[in-house]
Amino acid sequence: ELNLDSFAAYNLRRQYHKMEEVIEMVKEKEMPLESYTWIHKDAKLTDAQRAxxxxxxEGIIKAMQQKYPIDSLVRKK
Structure with a gap:
């Protein structure tokens, strides 16, 4: 689940992870959910929209990496 209304309140590690999930789900055609597109036929994404x-x-992730390298987001033990 990704709530864009509260995205800015997520810690940086969670924001990064959520963007990775978006990429994976879009590429695997898991988003939007099939159950949602049954009712909302026009919600299906075209290949261009997926891109x-x-x-x-990916742009959000790159911007985050420039300001906060991913290794800086690793929890210290």
Whole structure:
């Protein structure tokens, strides 16, 4: 689940992980959920829309990596 209304309140590690999940789910055609598209036929994403959404998510990750390298988000033991 990704709630964009509260995304900014997530810690950085969770934000990064959520963007990775978006990319994976879009590429695997798991998003939007099939149960949702049964009712909302126009919610199915085209390949072009999938590319835009994936590119957007990758852009968010790249921006985060520039400011906060992923190794800086690893919990210290």
């Amino acid at each position: 835009i959404l994936t590119g957007w998510s």
